[in-house]
Amino acid sequence: MSEPNDIAKKLMEIIPPSMGWIRTEMRSTMKEELTLPQFRIMAQIFRGKNQACDIAKHQGISQAAMSKMIDSLVARGFVEREPNENDRRHFHLVLTSEGDSFFKKARKNAQANLKEQISCLELSEREDLEKGLRALEKLFLTAHSRDNSVR
């Protein structure tokens, strides 16, 4: 039990379809408004990450992709690029008040759906899930920071 290899196998089996499911949930929740990658970018800005390249690194995408998605968020009036006086190479990304309230609403809806599903699990399963997510977080964070240091 708990053989790294078995876990790796399970991870590859479970995570992608779960992700597909979350994507579908989010899509139906947010209708035409916002795609999942756009939502994630807004989530990062909301949490105080305000430099495009940092967010790009965190999401594992290129700066070019980031730049384009920020364009579309700016076009929708959800995000603004504020010039940064200290270092004029980068902008300070901020949510507009419209972006902020939309983000909060979208997050709440998406969570409500997920919450309903999660409520169907047994208590013990919910505990397992919670602990498992923490382990996954650590796994991802260590792997990720290692990547960054190497590349």
Added chain:
Amino acid sequence: MSEPNDIAKKLMEIIPPSMGWIRTEMRSTMKEELTLPQFRIMAQIFRGKNQACDIAKHQGISQAAMSKMIDSLVARGFVEREPNENDRRHFHLVLTSEGDSFFKKARKNAQANLKEQISCLELSEREDLEKGLRALEKLFLTAHSRDNSVR
């Protein structure tokens, strides 16, 4: 603790970047050969799912998208559409011998990378992760089958 709402929040925070990380891992493992969605389709066929619409449902994508990706797998010589005599509306998808051996090789490599990362976790964390993945599986499967029955 273990409030469905907290878990939902955590899920939305952790799964997408984890997915991004797995995608990056897979990409570097499989080089130019195969994309992750293509790999997942092959995995389904490998496990005996051989009807395009079933796989499309499982992945949460449209039949049209499925059809195109199967085209590309067929073009690479990894998959074949065998006519089905019982019901000529659908094909019987099978891996070619080249597809089969490529799939096994790719899966082994991808797992080896993940395994290495997972080995860095404590034993207790690995156990948590394993249990959590099982809970996630159940969550996904029940939600998914409910979706299918409703939609």
Added chain:
DNA sequence: TGTAGATAGTTAACTAAGTTAAGCGTACGC
């Protein structure tokens, strides 16, 4: 001081993966 190199971001050209809508052929219930 001035120049070399690193960093932040954009643009262009491309590909993959997804969507919806329309259509074709087959199977099946009544």
Added chain:
DNA sequence: GCGTACGCTTAACTTAGTTAACTATCTACA
């Protein structure tokens, strides 16, 4: 045997990603 549901494909489109080449800025250092 006819309408309807099903399996699949095609066409036209969008989004998200890539790499490569570019601009502009900052920083370190001879």
